[in-house]
Amino acid sequence: MTGGENILVAEKLSKSFGGFKAVSDVDLKVRRHTIHALIGPNGAGKTTCFNLMTKFMQPTSGRILLNGEDITRTKPSAVTRMGMVRSFQISSVFPGMTVLENLRVALQRKLGISYHFWRSRSALDSVNERANELIAEVGLEAFKHRPASELSYGGKRTLELATTIALDPEILLLDEPMAGMASGDIHKMVDLIRRVSQGRTVLMVEHNLNVVADLSDTITVLQLGQVLAEGSYREVSQNPEVITAYMGDEDDE
Ligand SMILES: Nc1ncnc2c1ncn2[C@@H]1O[C@H](COP(=O)(O)OP(=O)(O)OP(=O)(O)O)[C@@H](O)[C@H]1O
Numbered sequence: 001m002t003g004g005e006n007i008l009v010a011e012k013l014s015k016s017f018g019g020f021k022a023v024s025d026v027d028l029k030v031r032r033h034t035i036h037a038l039i040g041p042n043g044a045g046k047t048t049c050f051n052l053m054t055k056f057m058q059p060t061s062g063r064i065l066l067n068g069e070d071i072t073r074t075k076p077s078a079v080t081r082m083g084m085v086r087s088f089q090i091s092s093v094f095p096g097m098t099v100l101e102n103l104r105v106a107l108q109r110k111l112g113i114s115y116h117f118w119r120s121r122s123a124l125d126s127v128n129e130r131a132n133e134l135i136a137e138v139g140l141e142a143f144k145h146r147p148a149s150e151l152s153y154g155g156k157r158t159l160e161l162a163t164t165i166a167l168d169p170e171i172l173l174l175d176e177p178m179a180g181m182a183s184g185d186i187h188k189m190v191d192l193i194r195r196v197s198q199g200r201t202v203l204m205v206e207h208n209l210n211v212v213a214d215l216s217d218t219i220t221v222l223q224l225g226q227v228l229a230e231g232s233y234r235e236v237s238q239n240p241e242v243i244t245a246y247m248g249d250e251d252d253e
Contacts, residue, residue: 004068007032007171007201008053008084013062015048022048024225025062030171030218035193035202037212039236040222041245046205047175049222053203054086054173055079066171083170087177093160095149099140102148102159103131106166130166138162138192154185158192165196172196174204178211190214213237221245 008030015023023045030036038046051057053064055076063072071079076086094102107127135144138158143151148159157177164172177193178186190211193202206212212219213233221229221242229239236242 005031007067008203009065010049010053011063011065013049013052013064014060015045015052015057016060022225023052023059026222026225026227028053028220028227030201030203032201033199034217035197035204035215036218036220037216038203038205038220038222039207039209039212040228044222044245045225046222048225050173050175050203050205054084056086080167083168084173085164085167085169085171086173087161087164087175092163093148093156096147098145098147099135099143099151099159100131100145102163103134103166104128106163107131110167134162134166137165137195139188152185154181154188157181157185157189161189161192161196169200171201171203174202174206176205176207178206178208186211 006029008028010026010028013023013026013028014021026045026049028049038049040046048057052059055064055071055074059072063070065071066079066082066084069082071082071084074082080086094105097105104127107130111127132144135141138161140151140155140158140162143155148156151159161177174193177189181189186208193204193215202215204215216233219231219233219236220227221236221239223245228245229236229242231239
């Protein structure tokens with residue numbers, strides 16, 4: 001089974017904490033080769049929904065399908081091998097290692113390279129070649145031999161994204177990719193996400209609505225754990241219920 005047009009599907013996904021339903025009967029279809037954003041006011045259930053979709057939390061009920069295969073009970077590590085990779089902000093970057101070394105480690109993880117592999121000169125060359133390609137793709141050439149700890153915050157996030165791309169994901173899940181970024185870095189990250197999304201699918205949670213408007217093909221708006229609206233940015237931003245949900249959120253702050 002391939003899942004057809006939709007690479008990732010949630011069916012009636014729910015998550016309760018005690019008696020409280022943080023996510024309630026959410027249906028979501030992520031179309032292949034699109035950028036899909038989950039948005040909504042504070043407490044809408046975005047993070048919980050994202051954690052369910054990325055397999056970091058078990059749903060109370062409902063199903064998740066990846067390429068048509070039921071992954072509701074599949075472990076995150078197995079899901080990664082199936083081509084769905086979650087980006088972990090900067091926590092997966094090794095600060096004492098150089099940019100190049102960080103990418104070599106990520107590639108090694110992808111290939112599951114054995115000791116014997118490392119004795120093969122051509123295999124080593126191919127890892128180095130791919131690491132260099134990734135460094136060029138994300139624009140970190142000038143920092144190739146610098147320790148990751150010396151990178152700016154935006155640089156660390158860029159390296160982290162490169163280590164995620166090293167796993168060659170079919171679908172990439174990004175948790176607030178612009179969080180904590182300076183405005184100059186936001187433009188670079190938007191360009192980068194657009195570039196790495198070529199031939200891939202991206203599902204992201206993002207608070208910055210300018211970024212969401214700029215990048216997303218489809219937006220799902222959550223409120224009180226349920227889908228409030230779905231469509232292009234133009235469609236959802238003109239939806240009166242969405243406007244009310246966001247204005248209510250502003251009033252609360
Ligand atoms: N582990 C938990 N235990 C109890 N309640 C939780 C837990 N995680 C989330 N919640 C509650 O579920 C609701 C949805 O939370 P969630 O973090 O998914 O929302 P969100 O849309 O990501 O919000 P934000 O934009 O503020 O990050 C909130 O009311 C939150 O308090």
